[in-house]
Amino acid sequence: MLAPLPPIILATRRIPNADPAVLLAYGADPARHTALGLLTCDQDDPTYVALDEATKHAAVEVVFARSFYAGAAHGSGPFSGEILGVIAAADPEEIEEGLKAARRCLEWDACFYGANDAGTVAVFPHVIPSIGAYLAAQSGLRVGDAMAYLVAPPLEGTIALDVALKAADVRAVKIFPPPTETNFTAAWLTGTQTACEAAAVAYLAAVVDVARDPLGGAFR
Template identity: 75%
Template structure:
């Protein structure tokens, strides 16, 4: 059955209530502003980026570090590595707790890849964020609170899907990540009104499924 959620697994969640300034600096935090860190690894990277943005909406935290690992969860360095490490920083450990709780809620109930073919070997991430937080808005260069379609798929599917999404609704491309990314997927961030973003995401998912069903047209 297609388009079933492929739920992400949270592999580790840790807090550092009072981090060493050297560590804070190394991970992009500002020792003047931040004292506490919250860390999370997961086997799906893009849901974590969405979850990190979600955390900024629920707590007074900054996303200081968020990187995918080379070649994805299939080539992880250990059982807790997955394919992404996300780090949030705050001046107050309680804010870290609140931010991590928001991330976990988001990963368990909202953001996830979907299987684009029957056995789920083609994964697609056609996520619609109705209101951007501080993190992704800064990354995408969009105003806080705008809607965004966060679209990820393997290279060929992503390319065909992006074309379909752009043509399906009145959306503009805020950012396009051509392959290869760290995990060898391709991605695009589209913005527009919320209904347009939703229509674009649906068109993207449909195109990815269609490519999977007919990889060779000639």
């Protein structure tokens, strides 16, 4: 139980000098960006965290990051996974550094965990002590704020979110009710780092609890 489910980077490529049409289509600015870095992974939420991590290590911007419908098991091909992330920079070297940082984060830090013994209930109780430019822009928080990035399947996630909000001095920044692209439910909480950690642990414990006894007392 609670074994990490390591994310797998399925494909990653760089475009040192991208065509302006491509830059525009993916939200980059041809006046400021020339190079792109692309990455697909079989877990979307760790990748959002990893892309944000890249903005802390290199002068890159996350210009595009979208999850694919119904998740990695229904990807359009073996290298599609669950998400495509695109970072843009003025300098190809920055892309290189940014991708390195994202990869480091996916290998060592951000990942889903199995909330039951079989590992079929995936939960993402991730604490970011200090968010980068990407998540700051997405959440409306400031760069450097702490965030609890919480993801679980719909019912588990809803119960656990309520528990987490009551367990620590945190507030909900954004809640993504189901169904999302990947049919999970997610929430971004903020507070001090300690509060975010307490909330994440409570969230995880609640998901484990639901996974142990999904039907609860009422139907017994």
